[in-house]
Amino acid sequence: MTASIPGASIRNMGKSTFQPNTEPKAFFEIRVGVYCTEAQAQRLVDEIRLLLCPDSEHNDPCPIPWTTAHWGLDRPEAAANYPALVEQVRIEQGGDQI
Structure with missing residues (x-):
């Protein structure tokens, strides 16, 4: 999954399996470009x-x-x-x- 707007993006870095719970966790990278x-x-x-x-x-x-x-x-x-x-x-x- 990748979503983006100029200067910002979110990237799913893959599912995490080390902490089981009802909602699966994943690694996300959230980037914000700011001048x-x-x-x-x-x-x-x-x-x-x-x-x-x-x-x-x-x-x-x-x-x-x-x-x-x-x-x-x-x-x-x-x-x-x-x-x-x-x-x-x-x-x-x-x-x-x-």
Whole structure:
């Protein structure tokens, strides 16, 4: 299953079999491409952290495993993962300003 809109996508990474329950769990990758300042990105990550793990004081490991990644637009990872977003910013910012 793959769903996408410009700058965001969800990918089913395969069924998980390690925790049986009534609703099967799966690994999902949720990507959101955002062009913003580092401070804005950190605030966004903090908000996502609260959605995924509302109890920041719990003992490790987190009951909902998760991770984030951040890249500058000049990094190859940005162009590889968000080519449309990188191109949009290049056009709107006048080409060589990023």
